[in-house]
Amino acid sequence: MTHQSPLRNFLRTLARATCVAGALALVAGINWVATRENRRFDLTARKVHSLGEKTLQILRGLKSPISITALYPGVAPEAVADLLGEFRRAAGGILTTEIVDPLQNLGYAAQFGNRIDAQERRVVIQAGKAREEIDCTDTPLDEGRLASAIYRAVTESSTVYFLRGHNEYEFESPEPDGLSRLATSLRDLQFKVEGLGLAGAGSKVPDDCRVLVIAGARTTPSDEEKKEISRYLDDGGHALFLVESAIRTPSGTLTEQEQRANPTWNDVLSRWGVTMGDDVAVDISNHMGQDIGCPATSKYPDHDKIVKGLGITFYVRPRSISFVKPSDRQVLFAPLVQTVSGETSWAETDRTLYVHFDEGQDLRGPVTIGSVLLQDPKTWKDGKATKLVVLGDADFVTNQYTNRYSNLDLVVNSIAWLAQREMLAPAEKTGTPEQRLEMTAADIKLAVAGIAVFPVLVMLFGLNVWLRRRK
Secondary structure, three states: OOOOOHHHHHHHHHHHHHHHHHHHHHHHHHHHHHHHOOOOOOOOOOOOOOOOHHHHHHHHOOOOOEEEEEEOOOOOOHHHHHHHHHHHHHHOOOEEEEEEOOOOOHHHHHOOOOOOOOOOOEEEEEEOOEEEEEEOOOOOOOHHHHHHHHHHHHOOOEEEEEEEOOOOOOOOOOOOOOOHHHHHHHHHOOEEEEEEEOOOOOOOOOOOEEEEEEEOOOOOOOHHHHHHHHHHHHOOOEEEEEOOOOOOOOOOOOOHHHHHOOOOOHHHHHHHOEEEOOOEEEEOOOEOOOOOOOEEEOEOOOOHHHHOOOOOEEOOOOOOEEEOOOOOOOEEEEEEEEOOOOOOEEEEOOOOOOOOOOOOOOEEOOOEEEEEEEEOHHHOEOOEOOEEEEEOOOHHHOHHHOOOOOHHHHHHHHHHHHOOOOOOOOOOOOOOOOOOOOOOHHHHHHHHHHHHHHHHHHHHHHHHHHHHHHO
């Protein structure tokens, strides 16, 4: 029988007690830190439980107190309380939130003009004298709706005019070839959206025009209209040109009407050094579906206020854009969007749709299909500077192409930059975002090679080894 000394027993007990005390101290320390430091970690792949970057930009840019009151009969959904808490924490004390049951607080709810109803759910945002309301009776509150309402409450309205009279894409139309989704996004940014005709005698661009949008004019404007638009730009105006692609035909022969269709606006743009090509940008490696005339790209040279956070955009028969510095004015030019490839993309000039690179005739890629132009700050007049965004396509932002990809975001961000809006409202989020696998033609080829070709090669190699061993 082994006899253990009292000293050894004491040391063993002391070691055990020390371990227990250390563990308790560690747990207590962690809990103490947790109560003082409120930190959250979102481990989901797409950060679905975190506020978006543009929402954070809005909240961090708040200059004066703002209050949010959620009027929910009974018990408000836990998701609403969580969302309001996220906004409150991100705003850093300048934003207050509360959830009120109007059935239990009749007098308090009455000051918000709320109808006492067991079904109605409403969120009221107040910033000084400004007030915005969100009806959540049928559609649940989400980050996008709340951020957009806050943005509207703290932002003064300004007007975006869409040129009319030349068969442009219609901003009020909900049809697939309309621009109603673009108009809705602009209104969410506190823009007024109006149409503008310049065909009448003495017609002028209104003084309250913050941005003039030319969305795919398909008939040639008159000389008077072009002169008025040039005057507006010379006076420090801001404009977005969405220039429709040139008409192509397999025969190569265009009628006189087809030759006049889809004007380049070079009469106006060339005064600022910009020239729209009579061509189509093609990309053999990166395009949508099987159409090499619909280049897909995420190549955006540095211009964070417009392209930061954008995903893939694609274009339908886009024109190329070139720049030659004008001699009579000081301007700063920068590419905004380019095709991805160098060797496998170019600006095709052949009108017969025969796609083949011709040295000395076609422009080798990367092809610029979007650009930004700013009047040199040294030549500003009364603090006003001409700003242009020019894109070599128009129908890429119609309703049929804006349900996915970043086409709509690119145009909305461009207009916001032209209007000198420092904060951008995010696109609305509803529930868990749909996860789609977006693949260009090059991605599809690589996937096919990995899924089908490589396994077949392995099987053939194995079969060859097996046959040799049998012999």
